[in-house]
Amino acid sequence: MAQYMFYHRDPRRIQPLVDCVVDAFRSLDYNAEIAFDAVKVAALYRAFYESLGRKFVVWADEAVEQSWAEISSEHDDVRLPP
Numbered sequence: 001m002a003q004y005m006f007y008h009r010d011p012r013r014i015q016p017l018v019d020c021v022v023d024a025f026r027s028l029d030y031n032a033e034i035a036f037d038a039v040k041v042a043a044l045y046r047a048f049y050e051s052l053g054r055k056f057v058v059w060a061d062e063a064v065e066q067s068w069a070e071i072s073s074e075h076d077d078v079r080l081p082p
Contacts, residue, residue, distance in 0.1 A: 006051035011058075021048050022059060026066070 011018045025045045030038050049056040049063070 006048055009051075011052060011055055018048075021045060025063070028066075 005014070005017065021044055024041045028038060028041045032038055045063070049059070
């Protein structure tokens, strides 16, 4: 369902949703007490960047920097978006 919300959409037309997803990713704690908290945000962010395709370039550098800094996680379930 998340991919459907972003599929072939201009991010400017769904700005409140984009802001919410990006803010959630920025404040993501990869080593939270419950792995599900990190997984649900990472999965939503993955749907966001997969659906936007080349329109995601604006956020790409920031996403790589944050993900690279947190490449290791205490939880085996938390996988960074490829």
